[in-house]
Amino acid sequence: MKKKIVFHLSTALFFSLVATLAKAQTVDDAVMMSKKQWCNGLTYMHSSWREYWEGTSKRENKNLGVVSTQSVMLMSNYGVSDKLNVIVTVPYVWTHASAGTLHGLKGFQDIDLDLKYEFFSKKIGKGTLSLIAVGSFSTPLTNYENDFMPMSIGLGSTNLTGRLTVDYQSGIFFATLSSAYSWRSDVTIDRTSYYTDEIHYTNKVDMPNQLNSNLLFGIRKTNLTVQAVVMNMYTFGGFDIRKNDMPFVSNQMNMTSLGGHVKYFIPFVPNLELIGGADFVIDVPQLRISGRNMGQSSTYTAGLYYVLSMKKSKK
Amino acid sequence: MKNIFISFSVLVGLMMTATGCQKDVSNRTSNLPALQTGNTDPNAGSWKLVLMSRPDSFAVAAPVATTSPLYIADLFEIKALQQNITKDQANTIKYWAAGGMLRWNEIMRGLVAKYNLPPVQNPDGTYPIPNANNPLAYPLFPFSNPPYAARAYSYVSAAQYDALVACWFYKAKYNRPAPYVVADTVVSAKFINKTDLPSYPSEASVMAGVTAEMMKLLFPGEIANIEALLQQQELATIMSGAATRADITAGEALGRQVAELFITRARGDNAGKAVGTPTDWSNFITIQTNQGLTPWFSLETPKRPPMLPLFYKVKGFLLDSATVVSLRPDPPPAVGSDQMNKDVAEVSGYVNNPTRDNLHIVQYWADGVGTYTPPGHWNAIAAEDFIKQNYSEVRWARNLALLNMTLMDAAIVCWDIKYHFFNPRPSQVDPSIKTLTGVPNFPAYVSGHSVFSGSASTILGYLIPANAAKYTAMASEAAMSRLVGGIHYRTDCEVGISVGNNVGSHAILRAQNDGAN
Numbered sequence: 033m034k035k036k037i038v039f040h041l042s043t044a045l046f047f048s049l050v051a052t053l054a055k056a057q058t059v060d061d062a063v064m065m066s067k068k069q070w071c072n073g074l075t076y077m078h079s080s081w082r083e084y085w086e087g088t089s090k091r092e093n094k095n096l097g098v099v100s101t102q103s104v105m106l107m108s109n110y111g112v113s114d115k116l117n118v119i120v121t122v123p124y125v126w127t128h129a130s131a132g133t134l135h136g137l138k139g140f141q142d143i144d145l146d147l148k149y150e151f152f153s154k155k156i157g158k159g160t161l162s163l164i165a166v167g168s169f170s171t172p173l174t175n176y177e178n179d180f181m182p183m184s185i186g187l188g189s190t191n192l193t194g195r196l197t198v199d200y201q202s203g204i205f206f207a208t209l210s211s212a213y214s215w216r217s218d219v220t221i222d223r224t225s226y227y228t229d230e231i232h233y234t235n236k237v238d239m240p241n242q243l244n245s246n247l248l249f250g251i252r253k254t255n256l257t258v259q260a261v262v263m264n265m266y267t268f269g270g271f272d273i274r275k276n277d278m279p280f281v282s283n284q285m286n287m288t289s290l291g292g293h294v295k296y297f298i299p300f301v302p303n304l305e306l307i308g309g310a311d312f313v314i315d316v317p318q319l320r321i322s323g324r325n326m327g328q329s330s331t332y333t334a335g336l337y338y339v340l341s342m343k344k345s346k347k
Numbered sequence: 348m349k350n351i352f353i354s355f356s357v358l359v360g361l362m363m364t365a366t367g368c369q370k371d372v373s374n375r376t377s378n379l380p381a382l383q384t385g386n387t388d389p390n391a392g393s394w395k396l397v398l399m400s401r402p403d404s405f406a407v408a409a410p411v412a413t414t415s416p417l418y419i420a421d422l423f424e425i426k427a428l429q430q431n432i433t434k435d436q437a438n439t440i441k442y443w444a445a446g447g448m449l450r451w452n453e454i455m456r457g458l459v460a461k462y463n464l465p466p467v468q469n470p471d472g473t474y475p476i477p478n479a480n481n482p483l484a485y486p487l488f489p490f491s492n493p494p495y496a497a498r499a500y501s502y503v504s505a506a507q508y509d510a511l512v513a514c515w516f517y518k519a520k521y522n523r524p525a526p527y528v529v530a531d532t533v534v535s536a537k538f539i540n541k542t543d544l545p546s547y548p549s550e551a552s553v554m555a556g557v558t559a560e561m562m563k564l565l566f567p568g569e570i571a572n573i574e575a576l577l578q579q580q581e582l583a584t585i586m587s588g589a590a591t592r593a594d595i596t597a598g599e600a601l602g603r604q605v606a607e608l609f610i611t612r613a614r615g616d617n618a619g620k621a622v623g624t625p626t627d628w629s630n631f632i633t634i635q636t637n638q639g640l641t642p643w644f645s646l647e648t649p650k651r652p653p654m655l656p657l658f659y660k661v662k663g664f665l666l667d668s669a670t671v672v673s674l675r676p677d678p679p680p681a682v683g684s685d686q687m688n689k690d691v692a693e694v695s696g697y698v699n700n701p702t703r704d705n706l707h708i709v710q711y712w713a714d715g716v717g718t719y720t721p722p723g724h725w726n727a728i729a730a731e732d733f734i735k736q737n738y739s740e741v742r743w744a745r746n747l748a749l750l751n752m753t754l755m756d757a758a759i760v761c762w763d764i765k766y767h768f769f770n771p772r773p774s775q776v777d778p779s780i781k782t783l784t785g786v787p788n789f790p791a792y793v794s795g796h797s798v799f800s801g802s803a804s805t806i807l808g809y810l811i812p813a814n815a816a817k818y819t820a821m822a823s824e825a826a827m828s829r830l831v832g833g834i835h836y837r838t839d840c841e842v843g844i845s846v847g848n849n850v851g852s853h854a855i856l857r858a859q860n861d862g863a864n
Contacts, residue, residue, distance in 0.1 A: 094648035133646055133774045135698055135781035135833065137706075177706045180783065218372055222710035225727060227717050231457030233374040233727070275485070276467045277717045278785075 058109055058119055059146045059166045060210040060246045062199030063257075065111030068342040075105045075307070075335030081327030084182075087272030088324055090315065097131025099182050099327060103141070107337075119146040122173065125185040134183050137176070141186040144170040159202030166195035166212070179221040181279040182327070188281065189239045190217040206259075207249040214242045219281055228271045228282065237282050240269035248293075255297040261311060263289045273325050283325035289313045291331075303339040308332075375731065376453065379445035385737035387544040388863075392516030394745065395861035397505045397664060397752070398608050402516035405604040407597050410521055410547045413529050421591035425526055425534045428586045436586060437538060443583045444539045445734075447551050448507065448743035451558045452730050454576060455503055456719040458566045462491040463717055465651070465788070472649035476622055482568035489565065493787075493795055494621070494658040494758045496720040499565045501748075501755035502613055503558060505664055508748035510557035510605035511550060511741040514598060518545040527588040534588045548598035549590035550740045555580045556602025564610050616662040621655040628652050631769045641682035643771045643790040654789045659763035663756040665853050674760050674849050676842045679770045679792040687776070690836035694773040695780055698833035706783060709832035712796060712825045713784045721796050721825070722754040725803035728821065732811060745863050746810050750803060753854040757802035758795070760850055761843070765790040773833060782833035793843035794835045797826035801847020806854040822847070 065071060080100035083092045105123040112118055126138035145168065152163035171190040178188035195212035216239035224235050243266045250259030270284035291311030298304050311331045315322050392402050399405075411417045432440070443450055466475050466486035477488035489495055525546040526534040544550075555577040562573045581595045590598075631653070635642035645651045659671065666674075680686035697705065714721045729750050733743055770792035774780045787795070800822035808815030826844050829835035858864075 131648065133780075133782045133786050133833075135701075135783050175703060177703070177710065179710050180706070222707045223713070223718070224375075224711070225456070225460075225719065225724075227457070227460040227719075231453070231460050231719070232372070233376055233453065234372055236372045238372040274464060274717070276464050278715075 058107065059148060059168060059195060060197060060208070060212070061248060062150075062162050062164055062197055062201075062206070062208050063252075064114060064148070064150050064164075065109055065117045065339075066114045067111050069111045070340045070342055071107075071109040071337050072340070073107045073305075073307075073335055073337035075103075075107065075333055077101075077103045077105070077331060077333045079329045079331035081313075081329040084327040085323045085325055086275060086277075088322065089275075090322070090328070093132075095132035096129045096134070096182065098129070100128050100130070101185075102126055102128075105335075115150045117146075117148040119148060120144070127183045127185060129183065137180065137183050137185050139176045139185055140173040141176065142170045142191075143173045144168060156200075157202070159200050162197075162199045162201075164195075164197040164199065166193075166197065168193040168195065168212075177222070178219060178281055179223060181281070187216075187239070188219040188221075191215065201252060204251040204253050205249075206252045207247070209245075209247055211243065211245040214244065216241055221281070226280065228280065237280075239282055240267050240284065242267050242285075255299075257293075257295040259293050261289075261291045261293055261309070263287075263291070263311065267324075270325070279325060285326045286324040287313045287326050287328075288321050288323070289331075293333075303341075305337040305339070307335040307337065376445065376449070376734070379449075379734065381441070381444035381539045382446045382740070383540050383737055384542055384544070384739045386739060386742075387542050388515065388739045388741050389519060389544075390515075391512055391739070391741040391745075391863070392519050394512050394515075394741075394863050395857075396509050396512055397748065398612060399509045399513065399605065402513045403520075404608075405513065405601055407513075407517045407548055407601050410523050410593060410597070413523065417593070418529075418591065421593055422526055422530050422533050424592055425585055425588055428582075429535065429537060429588065432537065432586060436583075439579060440538045440583045440587045443551070443580050444587060446740065446743060447554050447580060448740050448747060449730055449734065450580070451503075451507070451554060452726055452747060455500060455558075455562065456723045456726060458562065458569060459491045459496045459499065459723050460717060460719045462487060462489055462566060462568075463496065463720060465490060465492070465716065468649055468651075474649075474651055479567060479619070482566075487568060491566075491720070492654055493714075493720040493722065493799070494655045494661075494762055495618075497722040497751075497755045497758035497799070498616075498618055498661060500722050500726060501664060501751040502565065502609055503561045504744070504748040504751035506557050506561050506606050506609040507554055508741075508744040509608075510553050510602045511744045513601060513605060514548055514550050514553040515741050517548055517597075517601070518550075521545065521547050523547040523594075525589055526591050536588045537586060539587045539589055544739075546590045547594045548601055549581075549584060549594040550598065551584040551590060552581050552595040552598030553602040553605075554740065554744070556599035557606045558602070560603050560606030561609060564606075564613060612662075617660045618658070621658040621661060623652070623656045625652075627656060631656065631766060635769050640769075641771055641776075643769045644775060645788055646772060646774055646786050647788060651788050653766075654787070655762065656766050656789075659759055659766060661755075661759050663759045664752040665756045665857060666760070666850070670853070671756075671760050671763050674846055675764055675767060676793065676846055679768055679836075679838055679842075682771060682776055686838075687836075690838055691773055691777050691780070693837060694830065694833055694835075695777060697831040698780055698783060701783055701831065705831040708824055708828040709783045712828040713832070714796070715785045715787070721799040722751070722758070722803075724825075725750065725754060725799060725807075728818075729803075729807055732807075732814060736811065742863065745861070749806055749810065749854055749858050752857075753802045753806045753851055754799055756853070757798045757847055757850045760846060761793060761795050761798040762789075764793050764798075764846065765795075768792045773836060780833055784832045784834060786834050791835055792839050793846055794826060794829050794839040795843070796829050797822075797835075797840045797843025798847040798850070800825040801844035802850040802854070803847075805848050805851020806858065809851075809855045809858055 103123045103125040107121045109119045121144045125141045128136040148166045193214040197210040199208040247262040267284045289311045293309035295307045313328045477486045482488035527536040559577040632642040804818035804822035826840035
């Protein structure tokens with residue numbers, strides 16, 4: 033029987049000013065679980081920033097110091113078929129500021145359900161081209177406080193995301209381009225009024241939609257993946273944090289990051305995979321690559337995945 | 348498999364459409380019906396004024412006869428305007444028709460929120476001070492923090508009230524009916540409810556004139572926007588058939604004149620000196636230290652000078668300075684005393700494991716940076732209840748003036764207590780206390796939210812007795828939100844409510860005797 037590679041989470045948390053979007057990113061790669069294989073994992077993430085963009089202007093804040101977001105995420109990925117995977121992730125998130133008086137918050141953030149479908153796979157040239165579509169639904173698991181940024185654990189919106197992934201692998205080398213558009217629901221805050229670029233007399237906040245894009249490339253073998261990762265998050269609308277104002281859920285949050293991720297199946301321990309990664313939000317004003325209304329975070333992830341085969345041991 | 352994919356795509360598409368449709372956030376007061384005045388308060392011209400000595404201190408010339416060519420020309424102006432009302436114009440008429448006092452109050456809250464941002468420190472660690480003579484240079488003027496805001500709301504409301512009392516005086520004196528009454532074949536009432544209130548001078552333009560002048564004093568960077576709103580309200584009023592051009596012109600002039608009286612007072616009420624000097628700031632510390640007490644210090648980095656420490660010297664509308672001092676409570680528990688240790692431990696207990704309900708009330712009442720402040724919050728509470736009362740515009744003005752004069756005096760009394768006792772915040776006494784909202788940059792005792800809320804709930808409970816219990820409960824929740832948020836001791840909140848109630852009682856004395864009951 034052919035052993036198929038299985039997987040997992042890469043990382044990529046979008047570590048904003050808020051600790052938003054602690055999302056599993058198995059959804060953004062081109063690797064499929066085979067039928068009746070079930071992968072379960074646990075990932076720890078540490079993301080922190082000292083400088084952030086207030087609108088487009090970068091600053092630090094001595095009353096926050098370093099703001100860190102940590103999370104532990106449970107992930108479960110089941111192969112309904114070789115072409116269709118179902119993925120569920122549940123993160124527990126906590127925040128901390130190293131200076132000033134603001135208290136961190138903690139709690140379960142947003143559950144994310146994904147259907148990942150490989151609808152095209154064909155040998156082209158020396159390699160294989162795959163096209164994958166992912167539909168995702170995420171919603172807060174708890175009624176967490178979303179209006180205490182940057183200490184909130186999430187933004188509180190319910191999101192529907194459509195993703196398209198193109199992957200080409202030739203030998204051990206591969207490249208993946210993946211883009212996801214998220215429709216974000218209004219959110220409710222505890223206040224009855226708020227100011228964006230005008231006053232609003234309501235507790236509902238219109239959340240601008242978002243595009244998340246990734247480029248992954250590197251080597252991918254049966255037991256090892258090493259990849260460089262470029263990520264971009266772009267928000268269609270929203271407003272800028274004013275000078276010395278607090279951040280808000282509907283800010284325009286943009287960022288670009290560079291990083292590297294590794295996934296490795298440990299020899300001698302069958303079906304156990306280790307993952308690790310590091311991602312850094314970059315600021316290259318010369319190329320007009322800067323963040324907006326987010327922290328310039330450095331994020332480190334480490335995780336452990338275990339693959340079970342649900343097939344009967346005969347066959 | 349193909350089927351699965353197709354149905355999946357369809358499902359995702361449907362869900363996306365569903366969320367797309369939800370994106371329709373509108374304000375609670377966006378689609379209000381036109382003001383339906385129960386009682387037009389025809390005798391409001393005799394109500395007790397705040398600053399004006401007589402309702403006819405400023406002369407308003409008698410209107411021309413409704414048979415004169417000038418009046419007829421005015422009617423035809425309205426007729427022409429009413430023939431081509433666009434959808435946007437209709438919306439503007441409806442917006443103002445819900446109540447001019449309501450709308451100006453909402454606009455005012457928006458200005459306060461816009462300007463409620465503390466300046467960023469200079470590179471050398473000092474803080475720049477906003478300059479009224481150069482409002483658009485950073486730091487923008489004003490920094491509309493709670494005391495600034497309390498005073499601003501109060502001046503606007505008090506001036507609106509005096510101006511509308513004068514307006515009602517002349518309405519009764521000249522008794523010229525609205526255009527839709529005089530010439531109902533030429534002019535109709537568009538998107539408004541007809542009343543038998545005389546239209547000369549127009550109450551809409553009186554409030555536009557007086558409010559615009561007051562706002563320009565308080566938010567000098569907004570002059571163009573404010574004048575545009577004045578023009579908008581006046582045109583909407585003419586288009587609605589409620590007033591002629593002459594009604595509007597006379598009213599606006601009256602409003603602007605009344606404002607001058609308040610502006611002169613504002614320039615001399617000591618608010619301009621409330622920032623204090625470095626000597627003032629260090630004196631507070633010396634006074635505490637000499638008594639063997641622990642002085643307050645700023646928890647910001649770099650340390651920011653205390654917020655408007657001399658605001659207690661501002662001249663209020665209701666209380667004289669002796670009364671302000673007489674409302675001072677007993678001192679707070681001293682740092683290090685058993686009582687203070689107990690108080691600190693209680694705060695610590697609340698912040699370490701906050702419940703979601705507590706987080707909710709902390710944020711609901713936070714009213715911090717970038718918001719319309721606690722006085723603005725009580726304006727919002729009041730306004731949304733006043734909408735249901737079918738008040739006339741002049742009664743709206745009277746009740747908002749009572750509320751806002753109360754809140755300004757509450758700020759003065761509270762600042763007197765804060766800087767008299769100069770008591771540290773919980774996070775200063777116990778640095779392990781991390782807070783669930785920003786720590787305001789002024790001393791703890793007594794809680795500003797509590798004094799504001801105690802005073803506002805008292806006067807509002809008098810004005811709408813059916814809601815008194817609700818206001819008391821809200822005030823109590825607002826006060827406790829500061830305890831569970833970790834920025835105040837219980838004593839600050841409980842004493843603050845009681846001080847606020849005392850301020851509110853003084854306001855009730857005025858309300859009982861202003862002729863409006």
